[in-house]
Amino acid sequence: MVFSSFVFLFVFLAVHLLVYALVPERAKNPVLLASSLIFYSWGGPRFLVLLMGETAASWFFALMIERADSQGRRRAALVGECVVLLGLLGIFKYAGFVLGMVQGVFGVPAEIPNIVLPIGISFYTFQLISYVCDVYRGEVHAQPAYWKLLLYSSLFHQCIAGPIVRYKTVAGEIEHRHATRSEVYSGVRRFCVGLAKKTLLANACAAAADTLVPTGSDALANQAVAGYWLGMLFYMLQIYLDFSAYSDMAIGMGRMIGFHYLENFDHPYLASSVQDFWRRWHISLSSFFRDYVYIPLGGSRCAVPVYIRNMAVVWFLTGLWHGASWNYILWGMYFFVFLLLERFVIRGRLPGPLGHAGALLVVFFGWVLFRFENFHELATVVKGMFGLAAGGLGGLSVQTVFLQNVFLLLVSIVACTDLGTRLRKRAFGLTRGNDALLAVFGVLEAATPAVLLLLSMIALAGASYNPFIYFQF
Amino acid sequence: MRMRKLGAYRRIGVASAALVLAAGAIIGLFYFARPTTSTVEKRTLQPMPALTWNSFWSGEYFSDLALWYSDTYPLREQLVAADQAMSGLHGVKSETQMLGGTKQADELPPVSNNNSGGASSADGASDGESGNTASDSKTAEGGASSKAKRERGKVEVPAQEVMAEAIQNQVLDGLYVKGDAAYGIYYFDQDAVQGYADAINAAAEELKGEATVYSLVAPNSSGILLSAQEVKDLGGTNQVDAIEYFYSLYDDDVHPIDAVPKLQEHTDEYIFYRTDHHWTSLGAYYAYEAFCEEKGIKPEDRDDMKHINMGDFLGSYYAELKSAEMAANPDYVEAWIPNGTNKMRLWDQDGTVSDDYNVITDTSDWDVSGKTMGFIMGDQPLQRIENPKVTDGSTCLLIKDSFGDFFAPWLVDHYSTVYVGDFRYFESNIDDFVRENNVNDLIFCNNVTLAGGGVVGPAILGRL
Numbered sequence: 001m002v003f004s005s006f007v008f009l010f011v012f013l014a015v016h017l018l019v020y021a022l023v024p025e026r027a028k029n030p031v032l033l034a035s036s037l038i039f040y041s042w043g044g045p046r047f048l049v050l051l052m053g054e055t056a057a058s059w060f061f062a063l064m065i066e067r068a069d070s071q072g073r074r075r076a077a078l079v080g081e082c083v084v085l086l087g088l089l090g091i092f093k094y095a096g097f098v099l100g101m102v103q104g105v106f107g108v109p110a111e112i113p114n115i116v117l118p119i120g121i122s123f124y125t126f127q128l129i130s131y132v133c134d135v136y137r138g139e140v141h142a143q144p145a146y147w148k149l150l151l152y153s154s155l156f157h158q159c160i161a162g163p164i165v166r167y168k169t170v171a172g173e174i175e176h177r178h179a180t181r182s183e184v185y186s187g188v189r190r191f192c193v194g195l196a197k198k199t200l201l202a203n204a205c206a207a208a209a210d211t212l213v214p215t216g217s218d219a220l221a222n223q224a225v226a227g228y229w230l231g232m233l234f235y236m237l238q239i240y241l242d243f244s245a246y247s248d249m250a251i252g253m254g255r256m257i258g259f260h261y262l263e264n265f266d267h268p269y270l271a272s273s274v275q276d277f278w279r280r281w282h283i284s285l286s287s288f289f290r291d292y293v294y295i296p297l298g299g300s301r302c303a304v305p306v307y308i309r310n311m312a313v314v315w316f317l318t319g320l321w322h323g324a325s326w327n328y329i330l331w332g333m334y335f336f337v338f339l340l341l342e343r344f345v346i347r348g349r350l351p352g353p354l355g356h357a358g359a360l361l362v363v364f365f366g367w368v369l370f371r372f373e374n375f376h377e378l379a380t381v382v383k384g385m386f387g388l389a390a391g392g393l394g395g396l397s398v399q400t401v402f403l404q405n406v407f408l409l410l411v412s413i414v415a416c417t418d419l420g421t422r423l424r425k426r427a428f429g430l431t432r433g434n435d436a437l438l439a440v441f442g443v444l445e446a447a448t449p450a451v452l453l454l455l456s457m458i459a460l461a462g463a464s465y466n467p468f469i470y471f472q473f
Numbered sequence: 474m475r476m477r478k479l480g481a482y483r484r485i486g487v488a489s490a491a492l493v494l495a496a497g498a499i500i501g502l503f504y505f506a507r508p509t510t511s512t513v514e515k516r517t518l519q520p521m522p523a524l525t526w527n528s529f530w531s532g533e534y535f536s537d538l539a540l541w542y543s544d545t546y547p548l549r550e551q552l553v554a555a556d557q558a559m560s561g562l563h564g565v566k567s568e569t570q571m572l573g574g575t576k577q578a579d580e581l582p583p584v585s586n587n588n589s590g591g592a593s594s595a596d597g598a599s600d601g602e603s604g605n606t607a608s609d610s611k612t613a614e615g616g617a618s619s620k621a622k623r624e625r626g627k628v629e630v631p632a633q634e635v636m637a638e639a640i641q642n643q644v645l646d647g648l649y650v651k652g653d654a655a656y657g658i659y660y661f662d663q664d665a666v667q668g669y670a671d672a673i674n675a676a677a678e679e680l681k682g683e684a685t686v687y688s689l690v691a692p693n694s695s696g697i698l699l700s701a702q703e704v705k706d707l708g709g710t711n712q713v714d715a716i717e718y719f720y721s722l723y724d725d726d727v728h729p730i731d732a733v734p735k736l737q738e739h740t741d742e743y744i745f746y747r748t749d750h751h752w753t754s755l756g757a758y759y760a761y762e763a764f765c766e767e768k769g770i771k772p773e774d775r776d777d778m779k780h781i782n783m784g785d786f787l788g789s790y791y792a793e794l795k796s797a798e799m800a801a802n803p804d805y806v807e808a809w810i811p812n813g814t815n816k817m818r819l820w821d822q823d824g825t826v827s828d829d830y831n832v833i834t835d836t837s838d839w840d841v842s843g844k845t846m847g848f849i850m851g852d853q854p855l856q857r858i859e860n861p862k863v864t865d866g867s868t869c870l871l872i873k874d875s876f877g878d879f880f881a882p883w884l885v886d887h888y889s890t891v892y893v894g895d896f897r898y899f900e901s902n903i904d905d906f907v908r909e910n911n912v913n914d915l916i917f918c919n920n921v922t923l924a925g926g927g928v929v930g931p932a933i934l935g936r937l
Contacts, residue, residue, distance in 0.1 A: 001535070006501070006543040014498035017491075042539075044532025185483035188490050204563060211573070222577045222708075390577065396649075396707065397571035404570070408563040431475065438475060442482030450489035455559070457497060461549050462556025 001042040003249045004198045004460060012039060020257065029151060029174070032257075039156035040119070047118040050088065055146070055153045057084045058128040062135040062142035062149075074136060081132040089125045092118055097324035120160030122321060124153050126288055131167035133292055140168040148174055155259075158250040161243075163264035163284035170259055177258030185445075187255030192452040194248025197241050199459040201412050205238035208405050212398065213381060215372060221380050224391035227398040228384045234405075236367050237412040240269065243282070269416045272355045273348070274338045274362050285321070289314050311336055322370070327378060331369040338362050500547050507545035519544035557795045570650040571707060572794075578660035578710045584721045630935030636897050636928050648790065649695065649707055653798035654747035655790035656695035658709035659922050666715070668930035670722035672937070673917055677726035679904045679937050680915060687767065687916040688723065689730035689760060690716045690924050691752065691876045694745035697736045712921050713737075719924065728767050730916075732760035746804045748796075749788020750920075751845065754808045757879035760918075764884075768914070773886050778809040783837045786844045806844045808833045811885035813860035820855040822898055832858055832882050848878040854898040856881075858891040865889060869914040870907060872896055872933065877918035884916075896932045903936045 001008050016035045023031050041048050061084075064077040092115055099112045131152070134140045143149045151174060158165050179187065212231025214220055223231070247264035254261045264284050271277035278286050297310040312333075319332020342348075350358060368385075372378035383389050402409075414420070431438040510517050522528065522537035529535075543549070647658035677686040695704060696712025704711060713733050720729035736744055736752075736759050744756030752760075758775055765772040785803040790796075810833045819830045836847035849856050852875055868890040871881055874897075881893045892910065894901075896919070907915055919929050 001539065005539055006497075006546055007539040009494065010497040010501045011542065014494050017494075042532065042535045044530065044535075046530050046532075181480060181484060181487075185487050188487050192490060204560070219573075219576055395571070396569060397573065400567070400570040400572060400650075402564075403567050404564040406564040431479075438478060442479055445479065446482040446486040446489060449486050450493050453490055453493045457493075458552050458555045458559060460543070461546065461552030462560070 001039055003246065004195060004203075004456070006457075006460060009195075009457075009460075017256075028257075029148070032155070033147060033151045036151065036154040036156040036159065040154055040159060043119040043160070050092075050118050050121070051124060051154055051159075052150060054085055054088060054125065054128055055150045057081065058132050058153070059143065059146045059149045062132050063144070065132065065136050066142040078132060078136045082129065085125050085129055089121060091115070092121055094320075094324045123162050123164055124159055126164050126285075127167070128153055130164070130288060130292065134166065134168050140171055143167075143171070143174075157253045157259070158261065161246045161250075162282075163247050163250060163261060164288055165261050165284070169262060173259050179256060179258040183255050183258070185449075187252045187257075188449050189252070189445075190255060191249050191252030192449040192456070194245040194250075194252055195456045196452040197248060197415060198245035199456040201408070201415055202238050202241035202245055203459065204405070204408050205234045205241060205412055208401055208408070209234035209238055211401055213371070215374070215377060220377055221384075221389060222391050223384055223389070224393060224395045224398050225384060225387050225389075226394040227391065227401075228381055228389075230398060230402055232364065232368055232371075232381070232385070234409070235371055236269075236364055237409075237416065239367060239370070240265070240416055241412060267416065267418050269360060269363070270356070270418065271359045271363075272352060273342055273346075273350075273359050274335060275342055277359050277363055278335070278339075285318070289318055293317060308340065311339060315339070323373070325373040327369055327373050327375070331366055334366055334369055335362075501542065503547050506547040508547075508550070509545065511550065561795075561797075566796075568652055572648040572650065573646040576647055576660040576708070578708065579663040581661050581710055581714055581718055582663070584714070584717050630932050631928055633897065636932065647707075647709065648793065649699075650790075650794065650796070653796065653802045654694075655794060655796075655799075656699055657693050657750050657922060658695055658704065658707050659693065659712050659715065659925065660708075661710035661715050661718075662925055662927065665927035665930065666719055666925045667722065668927060668934075669919070669924045670719060670930075672930040672933040673727055674722075674724045675934055675937055676903060676915060676917070677724055680907055681726055684907050684912050684915045685728060686726060687728045687730055687764065687914060688720075689732060689764065689880070689916065689918040690719045691760060691880075691918060691920045692716060692733055692736065693750060693920055693922060694747075694752070696921065697733070698740055698745060715925065716921060719921075730760065730764045730767050732763045735759040735763045743807075746786070746788050747802075748791040748799045748804050749786070749845070750790060750922075751788065751876060752879060754806075754848070754879050754882070757876070758809070758883055760880060761883035764916070765887075770887060773812070773883070775809045778812055780807065780809050781833070781835055781837075782807045783835060783839075783844050783847060785841050787841045788845065792842060803841065806836070806847065808847060809882070811858075811860070811882055813862040813886045814858060816858070817849065818857040818859075819850055819853055821853055830856070832885055845878070849881050849893060851875070851878060852895040852897065854894065854900050856893040858885050858893075860885055860889055860891070863887065863889045866911065867914075868892070868910060868912045869916055870894065870903070870910070870912045871916045871918060872899065872903060873916075873918040874920055874923050874929065876920045880918050888914075896929055896936075899936060901936070903933070 001012060003009075012035070016031075020028060020031050020035075037048060040051060058081060061077045061081040064080075065074045068074045068077060096112055096115055099109060103109060103112060131140070131143075131149070135142045143152070152165075152167055152170060153159070155165075155170075209231050212223060212227045213235065244265040251261050251263070262284065264282060266280040266283065268277050268280035271280055294310055294314045297313060298306055299310065300307050302310070315332040315336035316329060317332070318335075319329040322328040322331070348355075368381055369378065372381060380389055384391060387393070427437075427441055427444075431441045508518060509520075519537065519541045521541050522534050524534055527533075528537070546552070647660060649656045649658055673686065673688050680686060692712045695709065696716075701711050701713075716731075716733055720731070723729055736756060739755075739759055742755060743753055744759065745752050762772045783806040786806045787799060787803050791799045791803075815831045815833060816828065817830045817832050818826065818828045820826050830850050832849055834847040834850065836844040839846070845851070858881075863886070867888045869884060869888050870892040871877055871884065872894050873880065874895065877893065877895075881891065884891050890910075892906075892912065894906075903915070906912070917933070923929050
């Protein structure tokens with residue numbers, strides 16, 4: 001079930017919120033768990049067995065770590081956790097990819113099994129690993145109640161598309177939480193903003209991108225130069241608006257009931273460098289790799305060759321996490337190269353605007369690598385962007401798409417900046433001592449969630465195109 | 474104080490959002506108000522899925538249920554209309570637009586001299602280099618049809634969904650919009666054209682000596698109303714040349730109907746809709762004139778027939794584009810009722826047979842999007858029109874796509890019986906049907922986009 005769907009909004013969420021609000025305090029967690037399990041089962045109850053099994057394994061290993069009387073046993077439990085969870089992730093997500101490569105080289109196996117990727121496995125696997133690691137490090141106590149750990153791993157706000165919420169972030173709030181009226185409003189507003197971002201902007205950008213740079217279509221080879229650039233610009237906007245919208249909705253739903261998930265994006269397209277981009281993009285994933293891979297390997301406080309190795313490992317894994325295909329690995333290694341360039345060659349010497357433009361350009365071409373799993377298509381687009389494909393420079397069809405979406409393009413670009421947040425703060429500041437302005441501001445505050453919800457409903461009804469890109473991870 | 478006042482507004486904000494959510498949930502409960510079909514989209518909406526263990530366990534049941542819930546949501550049509558209006562705010566519309574149009578057309582080969590230009594050349598030499606597999610086997614003489622069939626092997630008729638999807642894509646891909654008119658651009662596909670020609674040739678071979686086979690490849694509006702240069706600039710294929718090429722692939726037994734010159738003579742008349750991909754009844758009339766020339770008969774004078782105007786019409790291009798210019802200046806539907814009869818028997822897709830239908834139904838009171846259904850009630854497995862004024866027993870079978878709906882009424886006055894079958898839904902073997910019903914003329918009528926799209930050829934071949 002996707003958040004941006006009628007059945008989620010008008011059946012699942014409406015019923016869940018009503019029941020959650022009506023039940024007494026002690027029943028809230030069981031209601032939340034039941035809702036989360038129903039939500040997860042929607043994609044196929046068979047996958048629920050896997051989620052519950054992985055949670056049981058993590059629950060067991062965490063308790064083993066906490067109760068172990070020696071460092072060896074603690075370490076064995078941690079290794080056990082990693083073997084089980086990463087093993088399952090490997091089987092479900094990467095087995096086909098690896099077997100495909102083996103088949104390509106050795107000609108066996110004759111047939112590659114078609115393993116269906118369980119929804120959200122990349123997200124909840126990392127959440128559970130982070131939990132057991134944190135128990136191992138003594139940063140958090142093991143959760144003695146299995147069902148509470150299951151509540152953490154299956155929580156429908158973030159289970160299937162992130163952000164990757166650490167157990168220590170919500171451990172206290174699983175036991176006791178409270179949402180003030182202001183937080184409820186802030187949660188509702190954030191959810192509606194996310195929903196609108198997804199339905200009004202991301203989906204429309206996706207449609208434009210798919211028109212101009214379609215995957216799996218011969219039409220890709222016939223695009224004009226301007227079409228490739230414009231199409232990839234729409235894709236660049238789509239992928240941020242889509243993914244950050246999902247995080248907005250997750251954070252918003254959490255805040256409505258007293259959970260405080262950490263931010264997952266910080267206007268990444270305002271980054272001043274590639275490194276800065278990764279401080280702002282998918283923060284929960286970057287911090288996972290930083291805390292559980294990069295730093296344990298030695299981080300940056302080591303000899304240059306070791307540092308380069310550490311970086312290579314982290315960026316290889318970052319790429320691989322995004323999908324079982326070489327283009328994702330290439331995408332990760334592409335950033336690895338630019339991060340090394342920034343550290344050893346550029347060294348922060350680029351002036352602000354140039355650094356920003358450079359970072360945007362690197363990210364832009366990164367999305368070209370990211371979009372096309374098929375290397376033939378990837379080459380077509382890269383060549384086409386520089387006028388080496390079949391199409392001309394421009395054409396009526398590109399002009400049509402541009403003109404038909406010119407306002408969408410501008411609004412989407414603005415939505416990637418912090419302009420809205422700053423304007424809201426500024427407007428709030430102006431209301432000081434001015435009742436009339438306060439009333440206007442108040443009306444806007446009151447109307448925003450409902451209006452965005454209504455507009456999203458309209459867009460959802462009209463859109464048959466509604467994929468969540470990040471579901472594949 | 475300021476925060477307290479703001480808090481009051483924010484409580485209203487939460488309540489308003491909750492109200493919208495609750496209203497949406499309550500409306501969703503109105504099961505009786507859920508539509509099952511969409512007039513605007515011309516499709517059956519997602520049905521409520523059946524629960525089985527497999528569909529439950531795999532999650533398919535739930536995804537279908539979610540689709541059913543949103544597809545049949547009581548206010549969906551209104552919400553979709555609102556969304557279309559809202560989408561207009563994404564940008565500006567220029568006078569000329571091109572939607573899609575990144576297809577790469579194959580290069581049109583030079584036309585061979587076999588049947589070229591639509592001239593029925595009984596004495597025309599066969600082009601041995603055409604690569605036409607059917608023509609290769611045409612040395613087989615009459616009576617060898619079962620042998621020809623065996624040699625051809627069994628061809629499967631493409632599944633309905635496959636045909637529907639392919640046709641939808643073909644009709645609406647490469648759409649050139651100029652003010653209040655849209656034009657579907659045609660992209661030549663060598664294999665598909667060859668496949669279509671093979672199928673027509675196979676039909677002619679199969680029925681050699683038993684029925685005369687005619688083929689009408691109908692151009693669409695861009696091929697007739699736009700200049701060749703304009704089409705070329707848009708990356709499309711010249712339809713006049715393409716149709717000539719189609720016909721050049723036919724064997725001598727196939728009689729091509731060369732409608733193009735007739736249509737080109739009347740470009741200042743209302744021969745194609747602007748908001749729809751079809752030709753008008755008048756456009757079909759000029760194609761019918763070409764048919765009469767090919768058959769050697771005199772066409773009926775349409776002034777002798779009863780003419781009706783069914784009023785405003787907004788067709789498939791409008792449904793796709795929702796253009797304000799088109800809405801402000803809609804098409805209109807006119808028709809001429811055959812003199813012989815207007816009665817028609819119809820076999821629908823459910824297998825129901827009824828005599829309560831007309832060749833031309835006055836759809837003046839129908840929705841503006843559905844008025845062309847008035848021509849033989851649209852695409853059906855089979856229609857039969859028996860003309861009491863022609864008593865010689867002459868019979869034709871028209872195998873067609875929707876362009877044939879406009880063409881069929883013109884045939885009525887020339888035959889005792891006219892059978893019409895849509896290539897998608899026709900359930901019999903064509904050759905068996907021709908023999909069993911003593912059909913004299915087998916006429917294929919397909920639009921150039923569909924005929925050259927790779928679906929019609931296998932569908933015909935699979936029914937031989």
